[in-house]
Structures are given as structure tokens and as C-alpha cells.
Amino acid sequence: MSRTPAGVSRQTVTRAVNDMPGINPGTRERVLAAARELNYHPSRFGRGLVKPSARTLGLVVGDLTNPYYADLAATVLRLAAERGWNVVMAEPGSVADLVGAADAVVGFTGLALEPPGAGAPNLPVVEIDPPRVHPGHGRIEFERLTATRDAVRHLLERGTRRPVVLDAASRSSRGRTFLEAFGEAGVDAVVVDRDTPWADLAELSPDALVAFNDLEGFRLLRELRAHGVDVPGDVRVVGVDGLAVGDFVTPRLSTLAIDLAEVGRAALDLVAELSEGPGRNLTRVVPHRFVVRDST
Amino acid sequence: MSRTPAGVSRQTVTRAVNDMPGINPGTRERVLAAARELNYHPSRFGRGLVKPSARTLGLVVGDLTNPYYADLAATVLRLAAERGWNVVMAEPGSVADLVGAADAVVGFTGLALEPPGAGAPNLPVVEIDPPRVHPGHGRIEFERLTATRDAVRHLLERGTRRPVVLDAASRSSRGRTFLEAFGEAGVDAVVVDRDTPWADLAELSPDALVAFNDLEGFRLLRELRAHGVDVPGDVRVVGVDGLAVGDFVTPRLSTLAIDLAEVGRAALDLVAELSEGPGRNLTRVVPHRFVVRDST
DNA sequence: CTGAAAGCGCTTACAG
DNA sequence: CTGAAAGCGCTTACAG
Numbered sequence: 104m105s106r107t108p109a110g111v112s113r114q115t116v117t118r119a120v121n122d123m124p125g126i127n128p129g130t131r132e133r134v135l136a137a138a139r140e141l142n143y144h145p146s147r148f149g150r151g152l153v154k155p156s157a158r159t160l161g162l163v164v165g166d167l168t169n170p171y172y173a174d175l176a177a178t179v180l181r182l183a184a185e186r187g188w189n190v191v192m193a194e195p196g197s198v199a200d201l202v203g204a205a206d207a208v209v210g211f212t213g214l215a216l217e218p219p220g221a222g223a224p225n226l227p228v229v230e231i232d233p234p235r236v237h238p239g240h241g242r243i244e245f246e247r248l249t250a251t252r253d254a255v256r257h258l259l260e261r262g263t264r265r266p267v268v269l270d271a272a273s274r275s276s277r278g279r280t281f282l283e284a285f286g287e288a289g290v291d292a293v294v295v296d297r298d299t300p301w302a303d304l305a306e307l308s309p310d311a312l313v314a315f316n317d318l319e320g321f322r323l324l325r326e327l328r329a330h331g332v333d334v335p336g337d338v339r340v341v342g343v344d345g346l347a348v349g350d351f352v353t354p355r356l357s358t359l360a361i362d363l364a365e366v367g368r369a370a371l372d373l374v375a376e377l378s379e380g381p382g383r384n385l386t387r388v389v390p391h392r393f394v395v396r397d398s399t
Numbered sequence: 400m401s402r403t404p405a406g407v408s409r410q411t412v413t414r415a416v417n418d419m420p421g422i423n424p425g426t427r428e429r430v431l432a433a434a435r436e437l438n439y440h441p442s443r444f445g446r447g448l449v450k451p452s453a454r455t456l457g458l459v460v461g462d463l464t465n466p467y468y469a470d471l472a473a474t475v476l477r478l479a480a481e482r483g484w485n486v487v488m489a490e491p492g493s494v495a496d497l498v499g500a501a502d503a504v505v506g507f508t509g510l511a512l513e514p515p516g517a518g519a520p521n522l523p524v525v526e527i528d529p530p531r532v533h534p535g536h537g538r539i540e541f542e543r544l545t546a547t548r549d550a551v552r553h554l555l556e557r558g559t560r561r562p563v564v565l566d567a568a569s570r571s572s573r574g575r576t577f578l579e580a581f582g583e584a585g586v587d588a589v590v591v592d593r594d595t596p597w598a599d600l601a602e603l604s605p606d607a608l609v610a611f612n613d614l615e616g617f618r619l620l621r622e623l624r625a626h627g628v629d630v631p632g633d634v635r636v637v638g639v640d641g642l643a644v645g646d647f648v649t650p651r652l653s654t655l656a657i658d659l660a661e662v663g664r665a666a667l668d669l670v671a672e673l674s675e676g677p678g679r680n681l682t683r684v685v686p687h688r689f690v691v692r693d694s695t
Numbered sequence: 696c697t698g699a700a701a702g703c704g705c706t707t708a709c710a711g
Numbered sequence: 712c713t714g715a716a717a718g719c720g721c722t723t724a725c726a727g
Contacts, residue, residue, distance in 0.1 A: 112714045117706060127712055142675075144522060147455075147499065148447035149704030152719045156499055159443075159487070166473055168643075173469035176488075177462055184493050189500045191455070191487045192472075197480050203443065203452055204485045226440055321647050347464075351617045353649035379438075408698045413722060423696055445720030448703045 109137035120145060159189040160374065161205030161226070163198055163212050169318060171344045171363075172211075175231075178367035179209065186371065202226065207378060209370045227377035229370045232276075241373035242386040243366055247280045250359050250391035254341055255284040257357075258311050261339060261399060266292045267309040269299060269319060277343055277359070281313050301326040310338055311399075317342035317349050320356050324398065339399040345391075354397035361391050405433035416441055455485040456670065457497045457522075459506030462490070465614060467640045467659075468507075471527075474663035475505065482667065498522065503674060505666045523673035525666045528572075537669035538682040539662055543576045546655050546687035550637055551580040553653075554607050557695060559635060562588045563605040565595060565615065573639055573655075577609050597622040606634055607695075613638035613645050616652050620694065635695040641687075650693035657687050 107116050111134060118126040119134035137143075150156070160183050164172040176192065183190045193201040198212055207227040229241035236242065258266060266285060270278030278294060285292040293307055297315035301323065304312065314320035320342030327334050334340055334354055342349060345360020369387040377385075403412050407430060414422040415430035433439075446452070456479050460468040472488065479486045489497040494508055503523040525537035532538065554562060562581060566574030574590060581588040589603055593611035597619065600608065610616035616638030623630050630636055630650055638645060641656020665683040673681075 113705075114707090114714060115712090118713090121706090125712065130712080144502070146448070146704050147502065148444045148721095149719090150499070150706075151444035152442070152448060152704080152721085153706045154719095157496055159500060167463065167469045167476065168466075168473045170464075170466060170469065173463045173466065173472075176469075176472075177464045180463065180488060180490065184490070184496075187496075189487050189489070189496060191485050192476060193485070194476065194480070200453055200480070200483075200485060203446070204455060206440070206443065325647065348644055348647070351621065351644070352647050409721075410698060410723090411696090414697090417722090421696065426696080442720050444705095445703090446722075448705085448720080449722045450703095 107134075107137075108141060109134045157187055157189050158206045159191055159204065160371075161198075161201045161208035161210075162190050162192050163195055163201070163208060163210030164192070165194060165211060169316075170346045170348055171316065171318075174347070175363045175367060178364045179370065182367050182371045186375075207374045209374055227374055229373045229377065231366060231370060234276075240385070241370075241377055243369050243373070244386055244388045245276075245361060246388050246390040247277060247359070248284065250393045251277075251280045251284045252287070253393040254313075254357075254359060255281070255288055255290075257393065257395060257399060258339055258341070259288055259290065261335070263311040263339060264290070265307070265309050266290065266311040266313065267304060267307055268292045268294045268313040269297045269315050269323075270294050271297050271315060275315070277315075298322075301330055301332070305330075312338060312340050314340060314342045317344040317346040317356060317358055320349070320358065320398075321352055324352055324354070324356065335397070335399050341399055345394060349396065357396045357399040358394050359391045360394045361389060365389050403433075404437060405430045453483055453485050454502045455487055455500065456667075457494075457501030457504035457506070458486050458488045459491055459494055459497070459504060459508050460488070461507060465612075466642045466644055467612065467614075470643070471659045471663060474660045475666065478663050478667045482671075503670045505670055523670055525669045525673065527662060527666060530572075536681065537666075537673055539665050539669070540682055540684045541572075541657060542684050542686040543573060543655070544580065546689045547573075547576045547580045548583070549689040550609075550653075550655055551577070551584055551586075553689065553691060553695060554635055554637070555584055555586065557631070557635060559607040560586070561603070561605050562586065562607040562609065563600060563603055564588045564590045564609040565593045565611050566590050567593050567611060571611075573611075574609075594618075597626055597628070601626075608634060608636045610636060610638045613640040613642040613652060613654055616645070616654070616694070617648055620648055620650070620652065631693070631695050637695055641690060645692065653692045653695040654690050655687045656690045657685060661685050 107113060116134055119131040162176060162179050164176050167173045180190055191201055191204045195211060205226060209229045210231055212230050231243045232245045233242055268278055268281045282292055297319060312323055314323055320340055323340055327338060332338055342356045342358040345358050349356035349358050366389050369389060373387060403409060412430055415427040458472060458475050460472050463469045476486055487497055487500045491507060501522060505525045506527055508526050527539045528541045529538055564574055564577045578588055593615060608619055610619055616636055619636055620630060623634060628634055638652045638654040641654050645652035645654055662685050665685060669683060
């Protein structure tokens, strides 16, 4: 008996809306018209409950305005599509909202994940370059030391004696690694805040600047040009991230690059593994490499 | 009677997994342990069916490697988060997969949307700069002519006489608009393929190049520099899109810019309106503006 | 603190 | 061609 507003049964509505065979064309039209009229849209949840549907991957990255995150997202999107996954995106601040919408989570969840949700059996989570270990989560770790040593050696060979490392106030792993590598080489690097303007940097009379990332490196390049400082003649500049756009600026920015396609691939592999059940080897290591361009 | 593997009822599992009160701590632990053991994760669909949950916006953009799409995505992500929406992303090719995962769709759905799904009462759809009109869909239209005229006037004032427009093989709206504007000014522009290398362009001895977009503009800038051609002295170059990075290249790229934040806002407004029911005014117009930098 | 019942909105057989 | 029944996996009252 139970009738829909169109005066037909639920099954018939299903047939009309899903364009299935075995329905009178007239009936279909009538149902569709009523649906349009009532602004009816079938519920994803009702449908998902009874039809097999694509799994959804939650992707957590910072501001997409930064090509570093955008490039990673592009890779993950592509890999996910290949494997038949949908991708929901969120910034680290909104991870919570995302949990209800995804079957697994990947990305720079960073500090956003504490506390680990009362230990509830949450989704599979793969963290990229995370500040601490969360048991049960997959991890993509960055191996920075080797490439950083390459960069430091390169800088010293070019005559660097007074390097300045620009770092986040909270001291990032990348900053610490540079200090370590300079230290090994017997050079004391000065650390200053990541967004220190050249006007203030100049007082340290540095002959090399390690930017917090490539974007900050571009900023420095621009400021140095504005002040008539020659790069790399007077000051060498190295960035971190390996953005493709670094090839378009002048001078082209030397940088500690990471292969984001490899990061994405490793992350999705771990997701797959975690989806099977608690895995054994939950961490993958991806190395940086030092790319020499024109700014050093 | 119906028992779960943990030996308790479904309700008790719900209480444990959702960290709800009114459950014996021992029971909770036992349930969580079993859940972990069995790699159990609650179904999004079952839950979504009975709990109010965030709506999900489908966002369709091209390769995020292109900052144009990345910047739009960044804006949409932010606006969506403010309004409590989740965002699933897909490239135009994968729109179909996305439809089952979203409550509304926004973006460059372009040609991917034909045929319009057998007229089924699909989700609300808002198309950005779409090649044709789909009845019932919202549209964000770009108004290019005014800014294009500004650009053309500017180029002519700087002495341009032999402009070349680089366009997609399928002739884009942007390309046609430039031809129209040059035509109005009594100048015949030559059209060539968007990725024509400078080696071939040189044979036309152009004194201005209209790149297909900013990224292609960067490419041209680089090629011109490699060939020792002075920009803007010998050849002027204008891009399309208004990417922020255009400010970092040398020379800084003049461009036909669009305010992507405004595009995003208009799109989400239309989604909201369509979600209420069939709206009246389904189109919003966003103008380009010509940004003069150093390459012209 | 724990469980039996009802229902969320769909689709998939199965009758007619 | 159309509809009545069953069930997908959850949560929300309601009993005990």
C-alpha cells in the first residue's frame, strides 16, 4: 500500500530514478516530474547501504595554495582514481569532520590527531612526516639527513662560511637536520625565524640562507633582488620541497626535493595494507635529494 | 538474542565504539579489543542513515598541479568548511564516480557532463565557465571581453602590430575573445596551437604573444630568454588566469586575471540556492581584469 | 549496565 | 509493468 507522492510504490521510483528497464515510459515521466517538483534526491546513505560503492579516502593537506600540497594532492587523486577510491579533502584543522566521511585517512594529520580519539577503533590512518608516532597508524617518514649533508657540502664548497637557517618558531625537523649537518662540518649556523625579512638578515651578514621552504625561498630571492644583492654571488639560497616552479624563478632555486609521487604511492600502499588488517611494517621511508640549480 | 562476535548486543558495540556513557569499562575494553582484532570499522552508510551528518560537495577541477585549479580548490575547501560541508574531489574524467559520493557538484564539469544523465533528477550542479548551457544547472560565467579589450588596447599602445594568439585546437572562448578584440581594433591576429614552440613562432615574427594560460606564458618566457629575445622589448607576452606565481617569474607576467575567491563564493551560493529547490536566476557572472606587470 | 524493537532510505529478489 | 516483503548496518528510544 505505502505510496510515494507520485502515487506509485518505492520500487517504481527506484526504477524511474535509476533509469532501469521494466517500467512504463509514461510512469517514468510522471515519477521524474514529481521528483523534480519536490526537489527529490536519493539518499547516498540508503543507497550505499545496499549497493556496493566506491570507498572514500580522506586526504589531509595544508593550504592548496602551496604547490607542495597541491602536487601531493594531485598525485594522490590520480592514484586513488586508479584504484577506484573517491577522495574527500580537508585541512588539518578539520580532520574531525572528515572522519565520518572517509573509510581511511592519509596526510599531514600532524598535531591534529591528538588525542588519538580515546583509543576507539578508528579508520586506517597513514600519516606523512608526522611529528610523533601514533601506534597503529601507518607512517611515511622523510629521510632528510643524507640530502641535507649533500646540500651542506655543496654550500661549503662554494665558499659558505656564515650560513643562516630560517626555521619555524617550533623548530622543525628540517631545521634541526641542517644544524646537525653544518655542525658535523664544523660550521656554526645561526637560526632565525622563518619569515625574517632581509633587512634583519643582513645584519648577520650571511653568505647562505636556508629557507624554510621553497615558497619562502622565492620570497627571499625577490627581496634580495630588490636590495641589489647578487645570488648566488653574494648570498646563496636553498629552499626545501622541490617545487617544480622553482625552475621558473630567477635565479632557479636550488632545493631539498622530495618525490611526492613516491610519497603518494607509499601512502596508498600502506592504506591498502592497513585495510587488510593490522599490518606488520607500518612505516615507509622516502628520501629527499638535493637538487642543484642556480641559486647556489 | 542476536549476538555480535564480541558476545554482546549491537547496541553495546555502538556504545563502546562511539565512546558513549552507560557502559561498563570492562565491557567496553572487551568490545574494542574484539573490534581491533576483527578490523571492524562502522559503516558510514549505516551511520549516515540514522545520524544527521555533514553534506558533501563534489568539486571537479583539472590537474591540481596547475595553480589555477589548486587556488580555486583552496578557496572552495575553505568556504565549504565554513558552511560545514565536506568536499570530494575528482578530475573531469571521473565525474561519474563522484556523483554517488556527493550531495551537489561544482566545478569544471565541462564536456564530462554530456549526455545530461538521461534527464534523471540528479544532484544540484553548478558549472564554472561551461562550454554550453545545461538546463537546470547553475552556471558561473566569465566575462572576458572587457578585460580583453583592456589588454588589447594596452598591447597596441605599446606598439604591437603582429600579435599571435596561442589557443587550444578546439578554439577556446578566451581565444575567440582575443580575436574579437583585436578585430575591433582593426588588427589581424594569427592563431596557432597553444603549445607551439618559439622556434616555430619566430617564423611569424610576432611582437606580442597571448599565451593559452599563465603556465604556458611561463613556458614562453623561459624559451624567449633561452633564445635571447627581450621581453617586453622585442616581444610582449600576456598570460591568462592571474596566477599569484606570475609575480615571481622574470619578467613578471602580465595577465588576464580572475578572482577565484569570488568564483568560489558565487558557486557555493548557487549550490545553496539550488539545494533549496529549482531557482530562478541560475547564473552568476564574474569578470576578468587585466593585470599589467612587466612582460608587456 | 545491557538488550529487544523499531526505523533511517534505499535496492534486490520475488509475486502477481 | 507494478508492488509487498526482506534486509543492508547503524542508532535511538524504551524495557529490564
